[in-house]
Amino acid sequence: MASFPLDDHFPAVPNVCLGETTPTPSLFDLAGKTALVTGGNGGIGRGIALGLAEAGADIIIIQIPGEVSDFPQQLAKSTGRRVDTYDCDLASSDAIRETVKDVLERDGRTVDILCNVAGISGGFVPILDETDAHRELVVQIHYHAVYVLSQLIGRHLAERGQGGKIINIASIAAEKAMTRFSVYGPVKAAVGQLTNSLANELAVYNIQVNVLYPGWIHTPMSARSFGDAEASARIVKTVPAGRWGKPSDFKGVAVFLASAASDYVTGARIYVDGGTHSM
Template identity: 30%
Template sequence: MSEKPHPFDLTGHVALVTGGNSGIGLAMADALAAAGASVCVWGTNAERNEAAARELEGHGGKLLAVRCDVGDEEQVAQAMERTVETFGRLDSCFANAGIGGAGSRFVDTELSEFRRVTRVDLDGAFLTLRAAARQMLAQGEGGSLVGTSSLAARQGQPRGQAYAASKGALVSMIKSIAIELARHGIRANAVLPGWVSTPLADPTLDSEAFHRKVLPRVPAGRWGEPGDFGSLAVYLASPASAYHTADALTVDGGYVNF
């Protein structure tokens, strides 16, 4: 009797992580590579891309780093073409790339600033997931699509309307993708991080006032860390999540329920 494969063994699996050169994205890419996957990292900073690839090399799998601005439709198409040319297929896609807003008051926010954020955080996720879905449909073997949202999708974020709007829309888009593509064996889920120590969030988390007011409201007693999302990425990429779709998974140390 043959032994069933381990559900979290990603040997032969190809994963794409946008914004995968730092923070949550890099932690996801690292965990996926450690589980045996071949991993492609997209990011706008070529030096950080290469540094991330070197960091992941120790796991022994095939790696690729591609410079790509996910808000540019042509760049996404070219990056996806290169990814598939290199690996021959795509099994999971983590649309994680994102930027923050300028922190301006709502009434002072220019339309150009609003669109600067939504261009990456919403349009970029759409372009990435669409390209990945097209490839998965062409393969005809299913797959996993994941979008990194935020608690800003569920809670009001003063001086962050563009970011909140993007992350809320991403959750709705993911659910719609999941329903439409389920019959093709493609599942789609969103991940909603809470307060996580990343290069994007640290300027806020390191504020003495913010630390004093917010950290006591986190039942886990600490800020999240990028590594808290690695095992979740492996689960969402793996066969273990085959029946898990159209969900929004909150990873916040209990913050939103306190």
């Protein structure tokens, strides 16, 4: 158990090896669980939301205020799961707190799994041209929003005393310095270290916190590079798997990290990059 003093409000929750009593397929079953996914309408978030719903979880999608998407309805129809959306400006920590309050208190929902996926394009800005406004926005969306949501949902999970899961998203840019990524890369590195801190502090409440490191994934955020045939070819040459990744490549690993199959896995960094990090 952790060596630091526990918060008196949150009792410790033992970590039990369910593999001793549960058949392997059942370890991945998410029936009865609810996952909150930021940015769940598109890109990696969509792939993760789809994977979790197919494994049995109900889904709460945090979306950009005013965002119009038919994905939540399609997801509910194709999986038979409950899918709800909440508008929230992740650029505002106060807005995040209000949205979480609406989810947990106003609407009486419980959350078992938090997936911090939402992001904005933080690259392609030369360091000599970077502005305070853009830098601060990238930091807010990719770090402060992750911190605040993890704190709020982490407290909710600790209060419930039934354990839980938090999945964060970093980037290979956190470990491979890239030109015109002077804000995005370092901030994603901070997300990796934040994951370690969360994993260490929350383990005593049987809450596992892990982080995924995507490589070159074909999403709306990467459309600029994917759409440039020459640039795309250069990128693929750096990927041992020989292709761009797809949002659906995140389905399986998300289900693993959200399920009982990963109850003894916390603070882990998992690369979903076709082997790019090993080059």
